Amino acid sequence: MSHTYEITDDQDDFIIRLSKRLVDRQELNRMLRHLEIEAIRQKSQLSKEQAAELSDNVDRSVWEQVQDKYTP
Numbered sequence: 001m002s003h004t005y006e007i008t009d010d011q012d013d014f015i016i017r018l019s020k021r022l023v024d025r026q027e028l029n030r031m032l033r034h035l036e037i038e039a040i041r042q043k044s045q046l047s048k049e050q051a052a053e054l055s056d057n058v059d060r061s062v063w064e065q066v067q068d069k070y071t072p
Contacts, residue, residue: 003019004018004019004021004022005017005018005019005022041069041070044070044071044072046070046071046072047071047072048071048072051067051070051071052067055067
């Protein structure tokens, strides 16, 4: 592999090869979790009202800081 990464696709999947010199496993896991959460957020059908109702189950101060990132 001449580059630090390579992306190919196989029907429904992307196949990504990364050089270990590019990123360590812990950082790669963090980036993939972020990618997964972002994909879920983009597909979310929650209205702002539904999201506000769900937020009653989490710490209000945290919700206030992140609600714009997770609602359309």
